[in-house]
Amino acid sequence: MKLIYFAWVRERVGKSEEDLDLPPEVTTVGDLIVWLSGRGENYAYAFEKPATVRAALDRVHARREAVIAGAKEVAFFPPMTGG
Amino acid sequence: MKLIYFAWVRERVGKSEEDLDLPPEVTTVGDLIVWLSGRGENYAYAFEKPATVRAALDRVHARREAVIAGAKEVAFFPPMTGG
Amino acid sequence: MATVRVQREDFDAGLEAAALARGRRDVGAVASFVGYCRDEGGTLAALDLEHYPGMAEAEMARVAAEAEARWPLIGVTAIHRFGTIAPGEQIVFVAVASAHRGEAFAAAEMLMDYLKARAPFWKRAIRADGTVEGWVAAKEADDASAARWGAAEP
Amino acid sequence: MATVRVQREDFDAGLEAAALARGRRDVGAVASFVGYCRDEGGTLAALDLEHYPGMAEAEMARVAAEAEARWPLIGVTAIHRFGTIAPGEQIVFVAVASAHRGEAFAAAEMLMDYLKARAPFWKRAIRADGTVEGWVAAKEADDASAARWGAAEP
Numbered sequence: 001m002k003l004i005y006f007a008w009v010r011e012r013v014g015k016s017e018e019d020l021d022l023p024p025e026v027t028t029v030g031d032l033i034v035w036l037s038g039r040g041e042n043y044a045y046a047f048e049k050p051a052t053v054r055a056a057l058d059r060v061h062a063r064r065e066a067v068i069a070g071a072k073e074v075a076f077f078p079p080m081t082g083g
Numbered sequence: 084m085k086l087i088y089f090a091w092v093r094e095r096v097g098k099s100e101e102d103l104d105l106p107p108e109v110t111t112v113g114d115l116i117v118w119l120s121g122r123g124e125n126y127a128y129a130f131e132k133p134a135t136v137r138a139a140l141d142r143v144h145a146r147r148e149a150v151i152a153g154a155k156e157v158a159f160f161p162p163m164t165g166g
Numbered sequence: 167m168a169t170v171r172v173q174r175e176d177f178d179a180g181l182e183a184a185a186l187a188r189g190r191r192d193v194g195a196v197a198s199f200v201g202y203c204r205d206e207g208g209t210l211a212a213l214d215l216e217h218y219p220g221m222a223e224a225e226m227a228r229v230a231a232e233a234e235a236r237w238p239l240i241g242v243t244a245i246h247r248f249g250t251i252a253p254g255e256q257i258v259f260v261a262v263a264s265a266h267r268g269e270a271f272a273a274a275e276m277l278m279d280y281l282k283a284r285a286p287f288w289k290r291a292i293r294a295d296g297t298v299e300g301w302v303a304a305k306e307a308d309d310a311s312a313a314r315w316g317a318a319e320p
Numbered sequence: 321m322a323t324v325r326v327q328r329e330d331f332d333a334g335l336e337a338a339a340l341a342r343g344r345r346d347v348g349a350v351a352s353f354v355g356y357c358r359d360e361g362g363t364l365a366a367l368d369l370e371h372y373p374g375m376a377e378a379e380m381a382r383v384a385a386e387a388e389a390r391w392p393l394i395g396v397t398a399i400h401r402f403g404t405i406a407p408g409e410q411i412v413f414v415a416v417a418s419a420h421r422g423e424a425f426a427a428a429e430m431l432m433d434y435l436k437a438r439a440p441f442w443k444r445a446i447r448a449d450g451t452v453e454g455w456v457a458a459k460e461a462d463d464a465s466a467a468r469w470g471a472a473e474p
Contacts, residue, residue, distance in 0.1 A: 007370055007442035008455045059375035061438065075372060075440075079458030082369070082400060082441025083355055083412050083432060090216055090288035091301045142221035144284065158218060158286075162304030165215070165246060165287025166201055166258050166278060180334010183354070191359035191407040197428075198352050200337070204419060205345035253345040265358060267432055268465070274351075275425045311422070 001068070003036075005046070006077035009053060012046035013076075022068075029055045030064035032074060046076070054079060084151070086119075088129070089160035092136060095129035096159075105151075112138045113147035115157060129159070137162060168230030168242040172222045174249040179259050186241040186263035193240050197270035198261035199278055205253035211294045215257070217248040218286035229280040233262070236276070237269035244277060246287060276315050283312035322384030322396040326376045328403040333413050340395040340417035347394050351424035352415035353432055359407035365448045369411070371402040372440035383434040387416070390430070391423035398431060400441060430469050437466035 004017045026035045033050055036043045047053055055062045057071040068074055087100045109118045116133055119126045130136055138145045140154040151157055171177075183198040203213050230242045241263040251257055258281065262273040291299040325331075337352040357367050384396045395417040405411055412435065416427040445453040 004372070006372055006440065007444075056372070056375055056440070059372070059378050061379075075375070077372065077440060078442060078455060079463075080436070080438060080440055081443045081456045081458050082371070082439045083436030083462075087218070089218055089286065090290075139218070139221055139286070142218070142224050144225075158221070160218065160286060161288060161301060162309075163282070163284060163286055164289045164302045164304050165217070165285045166282030166308075178334065180332065180338060183352070184334060187354070187356055187408070189408070191362075193356050193408075194358045195356065196354045198337070199421065199425070200341070200350045201421065202341055202347050202349065204348045208345075254341070254343070254347075267353065267355065267429075271353070271425065271429045271432075275421075278421055278425075 001071070002073045004073060004075040006075065008078055009046050009076045012042060014042045027067055027069065028064065029057070029062050029066045029068060029074070032068060033064070033076075052078060084154070085156045087156060087158040089158065091161055092129050092159045095125060097125045110150055110152065111147065112140070112145050112149045112151060112157070115151060116147070116159075135161060168227060168234065168244065170223055170226040170230060170243075171245045172217060172219070172226070173245065173247060176247070176256055177245050177259055179256065179261075182243050182245065182259060183261040186243060186261055190240070190263075192265060193263045194265045195267040195270040196261060196263045197267070197274040199259065199274050200256050201258040201278070203251045203253050203255050203257055205294075209294050210253055210291055211296075212253070212292040213251045213257070214290040214292060214298075215248045215251060216288045216290070217246070221286050222246065222248075225285045226281065229277060229284060232280070233273040233277055237264065237273050239264050239269065239273055242273070242277070244281065246281065246285060248287065250292075279308070279311040279315060282308045322381060322388065322398065324377055324380040324384060324397075325399045326371060326373070326380070327399065327401060330401070330410055331399050331413055333410065333415075336397050336399065336413060337415040340397060340415055344394070344417075346419060347417045348419045349421040349424040350415060350417045351421070351428040353413065353428050354410050355412040355432070357405045357407050357409050357411055359448075363448050364407055364445055365450075366407070366446040367405045367411070368444040368446060368452075369402045369405060370442045370444070371400070375440050376400065376402075379439045380435065383431060383438060386434070387427040387431055391418065391427050393418045393423065393427055396427070396431070398435065400435065400439060402441065404446075433462070433465040433469065436462045 056075040139158040187193040245259040260277040264270045289302040341347040399413040414431040443456040
């Protein structure tokens with residue numbers, strides 16, 4: 001699974017993207033956040049306040065309960081501040 | 084008193100402006116409309132539906148009860164359709 | 167300070183809107199609006215726009231001053247043409263500059279509503295078949311649009 | 321059909337807005353908006369705007385499609401810049417063409433509210449003293465602005 005990070009999520013994780021094999025118990029966006037948070041301090045820091053992190057599946061905004069099977073790309077980022 | 088007419092009020096009165104000496108009993112815009120309406124068929128036609136005619140005193144919108152003493156210029160016109 | 171113009175000739179809306187922000191670093195938002203002459207399904211050849219010289223400018227300035235009193239605006243421009251205007255041509259322009267977008271949008275929309283209800287302009291339609299139609303009747307919707315800002319009747 | 325662009329370079333807002341009406345006789349109204357970078361009382365040297373390439377365009381197109389589904393619009397253009405933007409420079413543009421002004425204003429304002437709440441852009445402030453500040457926090461007011469159109473949460 002391709003994971004992409006933006007803005008301070010990217011800075012905290014320490015990379016802008018990576019490819020990871022997800023274990024079978026990770027089925028939703030919420031599961032993925034929990035699993036990533038256990039992978040190291042950088043991830044734990046990025047997701048320490050999970051409510052402030054948004055997600056997208058294949059470039060469409062996704063809620064925590066969205067199923068990631070079939071997606072090519074999951075992105076995590078802070079609330080948008082464009083405009 | 085200088086009177087000015089616009090749009091279909093002008094067309095019905097048959098002139099775009101005129102100078103008239105107003106009798107002393109004509110004190111408000113409403114009085115002026117009644118007085119003008121009695122001056123001829125053209126005026127009667129212009130003011131036949133008085134609610135559809137707007138007035139301005141010295142280039143400021145004026146209600147029927149506005150006192151015209153002191154004004155230099157009274158204008159009558161249909162509801163505005165600019166923009 | 168608002169800029170108000172009443173003129174026969176066309177205007178450059180993009181230039182007018184950009185001028186409100188040019189050289190400034192405190193403008194965060196410019197909302198602008200252009201009203202065009204529509205051909206009403208091919209039936210309209212032109213509009214003939216009569217106005218009350220002097221009062222048109224004065225009323226537009228009063229409307230702009232009311233917007234400036236209501237919101238913290240940085241700049242306001244309003245332009246209204248008169249004379250013969252063909253379909254596709256510009257008729258009216260308003261633009262508002264402010265720090266934030268909410269007041270820029272609100273003020274621009276209020277200006278248009280007030281202009282339509284209060285500025286002394288009258289349209290006559292010249293039809294495609296050559297007939298000069300009567301004067302365009304004012305829409306009650308326009309008075310209602312102006313009234314929602316809590317305006318006194320003109 | 322909406323036109324959506326995400327680009328580093330500046331844009332000509334006047335040209336973009338005028339293009340929506342050019343050669344047409346059915347457009348009665350073009351409402352447009354430009355968002356500028358403010359210097360926040362002299363403390364801001366520049367904004368650094370990061371975006372999610374691909375998703376930014378897609379989300380802007382979805383937002384435009386929602387506006388087109390809600391109102392009878394003739395044309396929609398939305399442009400958002402990324403990269404380093406100095407005070408006084410343009411950041412974002414929306415313009416809407418329609419027959420009547422009410423829907424043009426409403427759609428332009430909805431587009432801006434939705435863009436701010438949903439389009440994947442993130443601002444970082446570079447201060448006048450050279451420090452790179454943290455990322456700009458999203459304003460709850462922006463989510464509230466988007467929510468008033470009855471939007472689902474992004």
